[in-house]
Amino acid sequence: MNSAGAVEKTEADFDEQALGAHIRRLRMAQQISLRKLAAEADVSVSFLSQVERGTASPSIASLMRIAKALGQTIGNLFEARTDNWLVRAGEAPRLVHPNREWDEELLTPREFTKLQVIRSVLAVGGSTGDEYLSYGPSETSMIIQSGEVDVTIGGETHRLRAGDCLSYDPSTQHSISNAADVPCVILFSSSAAVY
Structure with a gap:
């Protein structure tokens, strides 16, 4: 970093x-x-x-x-595997999405079906792509650890900054983009695991 x-x-x-x-x-x-x-x-x-x-x-x-x-789930496509429920910093299974816009770490065990926590870093100019995402249903919260990000969900756009938390149902069409000049670090928590 x-x-x-x-x-x-x-x-x-x-x-x-x-x-x-x-x-x-x-x-x-x-x-x-x-x-x-x-x-x-x-x-x-x-x-x-x-x-x-x-x-x-x-x-x-x-x-x-x-x-x-x-x-x-996409979590099952993470390359690294762990059998340990303790995930130390830097040792989580990682998925760096194509085009290098997203770098994600699965912080909960893959076996968890009721809770999933993912730390994501969204690159400058990065986004979820041209298509709106819709998956779930689940209860999901995204907490901005650093940087800022625009989230469009259900036709409404929110600018989220460090410390903000947005809770939503990911089965609602949504998109995420980083128009800021620094990467955005986001902590996603979902119940049940859907990603």
């Missing part, structure tokens, strides 16, 4: 090939054809094939649909 609070990333932080290989393993284990998974995730067969080969980066919305079609 630099003096401005930014998490410095390297190309090694996200491995599209590892993500794609994991998605392919999950698909094969469930004996789902590429065509069927693509249809259920509302993506093209060629795009899904590229994701599995690690040559294309899915948007957050596409990744959510792929995970859902596989009966998984």
Whole structure:
């Protein structure tokens, strides 16, 4: 982390090939054809094939649909795994989303189904993408630890700053973007785990 609070990333932080290989393993284990998974995730067969080969980066919305079609949460796609309920700083399973806009750490055990806590760093100019997100239902709170972020939910936009907390149902269409000049650190807490 630099003096401005930014998490410095390297190309090694996200491995599209590892993500794609994991998605392919999950698909094969469930004996789902590429065509069927693509249809259920509302993506093209060629795009899904590229994701599995690690040559294309899915948007957050596409990744959510792929995970859902596989009966998984995005949390299950985190590369690192832990069997320990104590998660020390820097040791949480991480997911750096394609395009490096989001860097997330799963702070609760993957096995938890009633509670999920994720620490996210949203890069300058980063967002949830062009599509509105909608998943859940759940009770979710997002607490801004540092920086600021714009959240549009149910047609209303809120500017959140450090210390602010917004609680919402993530099944309501929403989007998140960082128009500030520093990364935003957000703590998401959801019950039940939906991400």
